Amino acid sequence: MPVKRIAVLASGRGSNFQAVIDAIDRREIPASCCGLITDNPGAYSIERAEKAGVPVYIVDYAAYPTKEAYEQALCRVMEELSADLYILAGYMRILGSGIVKQFHGRLMNIHPALLPGFPGLHAQRQALGYGVKVSGCTVHFVDEGMDSGPVIVQACVPVEEEDEEETLSARILAMEHRCLPEAIRLFCEDRLMVEGRRVRILPGRTASPGNTRHTP
Ligand code: GAR
Numbered sequence: 001m002p003v004k005r006i007a008v009l010a011s012g013r014g015s016n017f018q019a020v021i022d023a024i025d026r027r028e029i030p031a032s033c034c035g036l037i038t039d040n041p042g043a044y045s046i047e048r049a050e051k052a053g054v055p056v057y058i059v060d061y062a063a064y065p066t067k068e069a070y071e072q073a074l075c076r077v078m079e080e081l082s083a084d085l086y087i088l089a090g091y092m093r094i095l096g097s098g099i100v101k102q103f104h105g106r107l108m109n110i111h112p113a114l115l116p117g118f119p120g121l122h123a124q125r126q127a128l129g130y131g132v133k134v135s136g137c138t139v140h141f142v143d144e145g146m147d148s149g150p151v152i153v154q155a156c157v158p159v160e161e162e163d164e165e166e167t168l169s170a171r172i173l174a175m176e177h178r179c180l181p182e183a184i185r186l187f188c189e190d191r192l193m194v195e196g197r198r199v200r201i202l203p204g205r206t207a208s209p210g211n212t213r214h215t216p
Pocket residue numbers: 010011012013014015016017089090091092110111112120121122123173176
């Protein structure tokens with residue numbers, strides 16, 4: 001199976017990006033990472049990329065006069081990379097509909113809540129504020145809505161009595177680091193089939209009945 005080219009968009013710390021490149025290194029994902037794209041020249045994910053030998057593309061949001069100009073520059077970089085899959089891993093901007101349409105089916109996002117609950121910013125704070133007893137993370141294809149595309153992988157974690165935003169976020173993040181590489185692996189193995197809102201997971205070549213993993 002030909003190795004897929006994947007690119008990651010990240011705005012900050014980049015721990016999910018790290019989980020992805022570590023999984024590639026361990027040969028758990030049949031892919032090569034052809035670039036890290038960031039809108040933030042101060043992002044720690046840049047250091048992670050440099051350490052891993054992944055090319056870095058900085059499209060500094062602050063350097064463009066309008067969102068449209070920024071998105072044009074971003075789109076050019078994405079086109080140049082010609083990746084099979086672009087992963088939003090802590091990319092903290094909403095992509096414009098032009099990019100979403102152009103890269104339809106090739107854009108994946110990770111969100112720190114069980115969608116469709118708590119989309120948008122501060123999902124963990126929203127979940128605590130609502131008083132839910134379980135939360136988790138969702139990996140989904142990107143559509144033109146906010147955190148609303150078809151779900152690929154979800155997993156839950158408990159919300160503990162003593163949780164604050166920080167402790168719940170850390171528990172969810174550990175789960176994100178498993179779910180995102182899993183979703184990318186399924187994509188790279190050509191095992192995701194989108195039917196309307198549902199993403200069907202096709203069996204793997206070596207999978208036997210009852211042995212197909214839908215979540216990590
Ligand atoms: C992650 O929790 C990710 O799910 C979240 O930002 C964090 C980035 O962490 N993304 C969103 O909230 C997007 N709506 P990381 O930079 O360490 O991967």
